[in-house]
Amino acid sequence: xxxxxxxxxxxxxxxxxxxxxxxxICTVFLSLVGYFYNEAEAEAxxxxxxxxxxxxxxxxxxxxxxxxxxxxxxSFASKLYGDGESYNLMFDxxxxxxxxxNIGILNPDNVFVTRRGSIDLNGKISFAxxxxxxEYISGRIPDLTRDGEEIIRSAVPIVxxxxxxxxxxxxxxxDTIGKKYNQMxxxxxxxxxxxxKESGKFVIDTIDTNPGQLSELQKREYNEGYSYExxxxxxxxFTSFKSIRNGENLYVHYSTIEDFDWxxxxxxxxxxxxxxxxxxxxxxxxxxxxxxxIMALYLIYIMFVEKSRSAIAVYASAIRKLLLxxxxxxxxxxxxxxxxxxxxxxRSAFLVDSDGEDYNYILPSxxxxxxxxxxxxxxxxxxxxxxxxxxxxxxxxxxFLYVKVNSRLQKENGEFYEFLKQHKIxxxxxxxxxxxxxxxxxxxxxxxxxxxxxxxxxxxxxxxFSIAIYNKKHLSRTELAAxxxxxxxxxxxxxxxxxxxxxDEERPEDFSxxxxxxxxxHIVNNKYGHAAGDEMLIYIANTLKEVFYGHSIYRMGGDxxxxxxxxxxxxxxxxxxxxxxxxxxxxTYKVAIGLSYRAQNTNxxxxxxxxxxxxxxxxxxxxxxxxxxxxxxxxxxxxxxSKTGISEIDTMLSxxxxxxxxxxxxxxxxxxxRRILMPAYLGYNENESNxxxxxxxxxxxxxxxxxxxxxMSFLNYDAIRRQLADGNTPKISYKKVNGEAVVxxxxxxxENADDVKETxxxxxxx
Numbered sequence: 001x002x003x004x005x006x007x008x009x010x011x012x013x014x015x016x017x018x019x020x021x022x023x024x025i026c027t028v029f030l031s032l033v034g035y036f037y038n039e040a041e042a043e044a045x046x047x048x049x050x051x052x053x054x055x056x057x058x059x060x061x062x063x064x065x066x067x068x069x070x071x072x073x074x075s076f077a078s079k080l081y082g083d084g085e086s087y088n089l090m091f092d093x094x095x096x097x098x099x100x101x102n103i104g105i106l107n108p109d110n111v112f113v114t115r116r117g118s119i120d121l122n123g124k125i126s127f128a129x130x131x132x133x134x135e136y137i138s139g140r141i142p143d144l145t146r147d148g149e150e151i152i153r154s155a156v157p158i159v160x161x162x163x164x165x166x167x168x169x170x171x172x173x174x175d176t177i178g179k180k181y182n183q184m185x186x187x188x189x190x191x192x193x194x195x196x197k198e199s200g201k202f203v204i205d206t207i208d209t210n211p212g213q214l215s216e217l218q219k220r221e222y223n224e225g226y227s228y229e230x231x232x233x234x235x236x237x238f239t240s241f242k243s244i245r246n247g248e249n250l251y252v253h254y255s256t257i258e259d260f261d262w263x264x265x266x267x268x269x270x271x272x273x274x275x276x277x278x279x280x281x282x283x284x285x286x287x288x289x290x291x292x293x294i295m296a297l298y299l300i301y302i303m304f305v306e307k308s309r310s311a312i313a314v315y316a317s318a319i320r321k322l323l324l325x326x327x328x329x330x331x332x333x334x335x336x337x338x339x340x341x342x343x344x345x346x347r348s349a350f351l352v353d354s355d356g357e358d359y360n361y362i363l364p365s366x367x368x369x370x371x372x373x374x375x376x377x378x379x380x381x382x383x384x385x386x387x388x389x390x391x392x393x394x395x396x397x398x399x400f401l402y403v404k405v406n407s408r409l410q411k412e413n414g415e416f417y418e419f420l421k422q423h424k425i426x427x428x429x430x431x432x433x434x435x436x437x438x439x440x441x442x443x444x445x446x447x448x449x450x451x452x453x454x455x456x457x458x459x460x461x462x463x464x465f466s467i468a469i470y471n472k473k474h475l476s477r478t479e480l481a482a483x484x485x486x487x488x489x490x491x492x493x494x495x496x497x498x499x500x501x502x503x504d505e506e507r508p509e510d511f512s513x514x515x516x517x518x519x520x521x522h523i524v525n526n527k528y529g530h531a532a533g534d535e536m537l538i539y540i541a542n543t544l545k546e547v548f549y550g551h552s553i554y555r556m557g558g559d560x561x562x563x564x565x566x567x568x569x570x571x572x573x574x575x576x577x578x579x580x581x582x583x584x585x586x587x588t589y590k591v592a593i594g595l596s597y598r599a600q601n602t603n604x605x606x607x608x609x610x611x612x613x614x615x616x617x618x619x620x621x622x623x624x625x626x627x628x629x630x631x632x633x634x635x636x637x638x639x640x641x642s643k644t645g646i647s648e649i650d651t652m653l654s655x656x657x658x659x660x661x662x663x664x665x666x667x668x669x670x671x672x673x674r675r676i677l678m679p680a681y682l683g684y685n686e687n688e689s690n691x692x693x694x695x696x697x698x699x700x701x702x703x704x705x706x707x708x709x710x711x712m713s714f715l716n717y718d719a720i721r722r723q724l725a726d727g728n729t730p731k732i733s734y735k736k737v738n739g740e741a742v743v744x745x746x747x748x749x750x751e752n753a754d755d756v757k758e759t760x761x762x763x764x765x766x
Contacts, residue, residue, distance in 0.1 A: 022295050025288070044273040045238050048253035051188050052266040055181065056257055059194070063137060063260060066098040066170060067154060071135075074156040074168040077105060081160045091115035099177050100170040104145075105158065106130060107166055112145065119145055131157055131164040137260055139196025140174065140203050140211065150174060152203060174203070174211065182206045189272055191250075193265040194257070203262065207245075214263070217241070223249060243269065308453050315343045316460045321506075323461075323468035329550060333468065337361035340461070344429070344454040346445035351465050352380055353441040357473070371423055379423075380442075382416050387432040387440050397435075398462060400455050403428040427451055431458035433466040441466040485555040487534060488541030496554045499564065500604035508566040511601035512573045515594040515611035516544070517619055518559040536589055547580045562608065570597045592619035599727070606729070610747055613663065613762055620676045661742060661763040665749070666691050668717045669757045681763055707734035714744065724748045724756045733766060741766035 076090055087105055091114065094103055104114040110122045124144050135156050143149035151171050158166035185192035185206045194204035195214050205211035218228045220241035231239050236255035243250050249270040257264055319339050322332040329335075333351065338361045341349040347369065348362035358380075362370050371379055390399045403409065403420075404427045410417040420428075429451050430444025443462045448454050483495035491499075503511070518540060525533040537559070544553050544561060551565040565573055577593060584591065594615030596607045662681025665674045673691035675681075682698040692715050699711050711734055714720065723730045730746040743766050749758040 019299070022292065022299070025291060025295070044251050044268060045253065048190070048238070048251065048266050048268065051190060052253045052255055052264060055184060055188075055192060055266065056255060056264050058184070059181070059264070060257060060259070062099060063154070066100055066172075067135065067137070067156070069097055069100070070103075070154055070156045070168060070170045073103065073170075074158050077158045077166065077168055078160045081158065081165050087113055088115075099152075099172045099180070100154070101173045101176055102171040104169045104171065105166045106169065114145070127167065130155065130167045139199050139262070140201040143171075152177065178204050178206070178211075185266070188266075189268070191267040193267070195263050195265075197256070197261050197263050220244070309456070311343065312453070312457045312460065315339050315457055319461045320464050323464045325552075326468045326472050331550070333359050333465075333472075334361050335550075336461075336465065336468075340443070340445060340457065343450070343457055344445040345449035346429075346454075347447040349443075349445045351441070351443050351469070352383075353466070353469060354384065354439055355473070357469050369424060375419075375423070378419065382413075383428070383430060383442055383444070384440060387430075387434075387442055390432065391434045391440075397433065398459060399432045400459055401430055401432065402451065402455075403430075429454050429458060431455070431462035433462050435466075441469065485541075488538055488555050490541045490545070490561065491552060491554045493554065493556060495552075496556065496562065499552060500608075503564065503566075503601055503604050507601050509600045510565075510567050510569055510597075511599075511607070512563075512565040512568065512570060512595065512597045513604075513607045513611040514548075514563040514565070514573070514577065515596075515608065515615040516540070516561040516563070517592045517615050518561075519590040519592060519619065519622060521559040539587065540584075540589060540591065543580060543583050547576050547583070562611075564604075566601075573597070590622070592616075592622055594618060610729070613660075613747065613760060614749075616663070617665070617676050617760065661765060663763070664691070664761045666759050666761050667757055668721060668759055673761075676760075702736050704735045704737050710734060711744070714746070720746055720759070721756050724759070725754050 073090060073094075077087055080087055080090060091103070094115070096102070102114065104112055106112050106121070106125065106127055108127050110120065110125060110127050112119045112121045112125075121144055133155065137155070138153045140150050140152060143151045151173060154170040154172065156168050156170075157164045158168050181192055181194070181204050192204055192206045193202055195202045200214035202211035202213055214232070217231065220228070220243075222228065223240040223242075226239040226241065230237070231254060237253075239252045239254065240249055241252075242248070246269070250267045251270065251273050252265050252267040254263060254265040256262070319336045322329075322336045322339070326332045337349040337351060337359060341347075341361055341363070347366050348360060350361075351357070351359040358376075360370065386401050386403070387399065390401055391397075405417060405420045405425060409420075420426075424447075426447050428444055428446055429448050430442050433441040433443075441462065443458055443465050445454060445458070483491055483498070485492045518537065521533055521536065524536055537555075541553070541555065541561065544563060548563050548565065551563055551568070554562045554564075556562050565576075573595065577595065581591075581593070592615050594611040594613065594617070596610035596614065598607060601607065663676040664682075665676060666672070671689075671691050673688045673694065675688070682694050688694070695715060696712070699708055703711050710732055714730065714732065720730050724746070731743065733741065733743050735741055743764045745762045745764065747760040747762070748756045749760055750756045
């Protein structure tokens with residue numbers, strides 16, 4: 001037991017540790033991936049910050065350089081103006097420089113002069129306003145010389161003798177500034193936006209050839225912690241929102257371009273930010289998937305091993321149970337060998353010992369291959385020789401050997417090899433047990449298809465087989481007498497008391513109790529003598545053994561028998577009862593039968609009590625209908641008996657009174673009641689046509705006031721039906737005003753548990 005328990009514990013531990021390892025690996029992997037992504041995000045923001053500063057510094061340097069050039073040209077224009085010269089000399093000598101593609105001068109009369117000529121801008125621009133602004137650079141504004149075009153103007157006043165005589169403009173084409181910084185943004189693998197903070201219009205937009213404006217970003221879906229308001233109200237920082245182009249997140253750094261009242265934003269898509277991390281994660285996922293696959297395969301292997309162990313445990317448990325009852329059922333050894341053969345998927349299973357005990361179970365379809373006679377002696381001789389050699393070499397009590405018909409065996413023992421081949425034996429797996437007297441037991445299987453796992457089962461139950469056979473051979477008559485009824489050969493009450501403890505602990509499924517009472521035994525004894533009565537009991541006991549073969553049969557008293565049937569469906573038990581009753585029809589013997597059943601046993605005594613009550617009901621009906629055919633009733637089926645005298649009623653009443661105060665059959669549909677061969681209990685003038693009224697009066701007059709409410713709850717027939725339908729037995733313990741303790745139990749007499757009408761109400765002494 002200790003070894004099995006340790007194996008089972010180790011198997012469970014392996015599964016547990018594997019699951020824990022998988023969880024830890026997943027946790028570490030996800031944490032690692034999360035760390036990589038967090039680091040990538042932080043690195044992306046830092047990189048955006050540095051690159052934004054790089055572009056901003058370049059743009060500021062370029063704008064300031066262009067302004068210095070414009071200031072120089074304004075000085076030259078001032079000199080020309082002071083000398084009375086025209087500006088043509090300056091226009092003719094101008095070549096595009098920096099970002100400027102052209103220049104022009106606005107005169108006080110609002111006439112704009114360029115190399116191509118003069119344009120009257122009255123109504124479009126105000127010289128006074130422009131002169132008042134001083135030096136400045138505009139955002140994206142309309143080109144006053146060309147309809148539909150937009151430019152950027154850099155302005156420097158032309159001052160002569162302290163008076164502004166003109167405003168010199170350097171014209172920056174949007175495509176000129178865009179082309180330069182588009183290339184820079186492309187090299188940085190980023191998107192660049194420069195905008196006029198006052199108007200919000202984009203000066204540079206590397207995404208759209210027709211630059212938009214900042215307010216368009218108000219409609220974007222910002223990620224948690226970021227907002228449009230934050231973007232427009234702070235000078236610099238980070239933000240993130242979803243792109244309307246592809247739905248990806250954009251990671252953005254924004255800042256103010258000092259001295260020019262411009263803003264700058266540099267952005268990257270999520271796929272750009274995490275491109276490297278995605279590759280790392282992809283490789284990690286591949287490694288992780290491979291690792292998880294290996295762990296999953298290992299877990300499947302462990303679960304397969306555990307499943308095999310579980311199957312071994314189930315078979316071993318069933319075999320041990322059969323072997324424990326080997327003295328009660330002669331075929332239990334063969335049943336156990338049958339289980340061994342089933343598990344091993346073998347041709348046959350066998351058990352032999354050095355004292356000459358020899359058992360064999362073989363597939364019915366392989367009966368012609370059963371080895372017998374001298375051939376069997378030859379086979380066993382070699383197996384015992386292998387076993388003796390093994391135990392001598394290993395000095396162990398239990399051993400396992402595997403004989404495979406192969407070239408190795410052919411070389412070692414050619415004669416035995418030819419013998420096995422002749423009998424179509426491919427392999428033999430067997431466990432051996434040796435005791436202190438050098439007595440050897442061998443448990444084995446022939447041609448097993450599960451030779452790799454059958455060892456565990458054979459080693460597990462080999463000792464049980466050895467002990468069972470030893471007990472079967474050496475159990476004394478005194479020990480047999482202790483649990484066996486000497487007259488009928490059935491188990492006695494001593495065995496019954498022991499067995500109910502085991503059955504309550506093991507909680508077998510499909511568990512039935514059949515309570516049998518022999519009618520008119522004392523009449524047979526009085527009329528024909530006790531020998532006739534004994535013959536009657538022996539016949540009934542033998543019939544029970546034949547019909548309920550493989551189940552436990554007890555003689556409970558002088559004329560009472562009880563059968564415990566496990567792992568057998570209720571319908572099969574009912575068929576067996578019908579066969580039993582049918583066989584009795586060939587005799588003059590009559591019985592009363594009560595049956596109770598549970599899908600799983602929880603309390604043997606409760607089950608016996610229920611069966612006993614039903615038996616008494618059947619017995620009562622038998623005597624109440626003495627002038628006609630009587631019935632013996634289980635829960636839903638009747639059995640016919642012949643007429644007998646009434647003299648046994650007093651005897652039965654005396655027995656019932658020792659256990660029960662009153663038994664009533666109550667119809668929940670009509671509220672009618674009928675006493676079951678018992679004195680009036682609820683009242684001497686009982687009105688059995690109104691049971692609820694009768695019970696109410698009984699509660700008021702007899703039940704202790706502390707229990708009134710509890711007992712009154714049993715008048716709720718709907719609640720009683722629900723409990724019975726759920727497979728429960730409504731039950732309550734209470735006290736009467738005289739201090740006597742009573743247990744009230746309600747049993748169903750219907751086959752259909754969902755529609756209970758007929759019930760049995762039992763008032764028993766506690």
